[in-house]
Amino acid sequence: MIITIQPTADPKKVKRTLVELGVWADEHVADGRVVLTTNAHSTNIDAKVIEAIEGVASVATKKSPHPLLDAQPRTIEIGAHKIGVDAPRTVIAGPCSVESEDSVRRIAGQLAPLGVSFLRGGAFKPRTSPYAFRGHGDEALRWLARAAHDHGMGLITELMSEYKRDEVAEFADLIQIGSRNMHNYALLEHAAGAKKPIFLKRGMSATVEEWLSSAEYCLMHGAPAVVFCERGIRSFDPSTRNLVDLGAVALVSHVYGQPVIVDPSHGTGRKDLVEPLARAALAAGAHGVMVEAHDRPSDALSDGPQAVSIDTIAAIAAYAKDAP
Ligand code: PEP
Ligand code: MN
Secondary structure (H helix, E strand, O other): OEEEEOOOOOHHHHHHHHHHOOOOEEEEEEOOEEEEEEOOOOOOOOHHHHHOOOOEEEEEOOOOOOHHHHHOOOEEEEOOEEEEOOOOOEEEEEOOEOOOHHHHHHHHHHHHHHOOOEEEOEOOOOOOOOOOOOOOOHHHHHHHHHHHHHOOOEEEEEOOOHHHHHHHHHHOOEEEEOHHHOOOHHHHHHHHHOOOOEEEEOOOOOOHHHHHHHHHHHHHOOOOOEEEEEOOEOOOOOOOOOEOOHHHHHHHHHHOOOOEEEOHHHHHOOHHHHHHHHHHHHHHOOOEEEEEEOOOHHHOOOOHHHOEOHHHHHHHHHHHHHOO
16 A cells, blocks of 8 residues: 655654554655555554544555455355355364265265365375375265265365366366465366366465466456465474464455365374364354264275374364354
8 A cells, every 4th residue: 555645744743543443554656745665574464544643644555365265155165065154163073085986975875964164185196296196086086976965065176187077077076286286377277167166275385476476366257256275384393284274264365265174184284283273273263164984984095194083073073063
């Protein structure tokens, strides 16, 4: 924001009022007039409130780089389910990867009665090692959809390549774009063309602005809505798999008013930290959590160290239901 001060006003007085509102500004002189430019870490205050301060002549605001996102509803409707500001906290759970039809059906049957509204599971897995289990592909999409829909849950699953867009879109209620692909603009365009809501995971080293811009790509190319998912960013410390950036969650939720989910499973990489981080995420403003769960966590074919039991999902769902 650029705030122009009236020639007769005392800029120090205006600055003091701004600071009381949480707005920090630098003072400059342009064409003999004092102007203030606001610091990026200031509290978001409506320009009209600033215009009303005694001594302020005018306020100029920058055009938003993501107008479609700014206009998207604060609560997203996906079939019978809602995610966002005016919805109950959403619990998404399921295995990292779909291991067999029996296993995903069994897990879905145990999750649905706990209040889990979306089943997650990978049919196509992005694995760091090409030798690791990479999912059962097309047939797993059918297993997932049957397991989710037979139990009244929606389905979230990842789209890894534009070549599989139509297959994934046929079965998924929310199309997941994984962390590694948040910057893959060609994939975002193709995914959006399926005209289904997108579940956009944050790139592991993406800034919040880059994350918001990727969402704008999706909306511009036809996606009806975008739900954000913070899954941890890379940090210098290997003690946890990633660093769950709850500051970014609070910003996206409270300042930008966007629907945001936290994935404490990939965020921490450790089953013992999943529940505490799920609680912290909800306290920070997340509208829900996505958790990797398995009925036999020690046998999970991928991401075993972070797979929690069905009992842990029961505890998280109970907390989410009454979370303030
Ligand atoms: C996943 O959720 O299955 C996944 C691979 O997560 P991420 O893209 O966050 O690594
Ligand atoms: Mn995983």
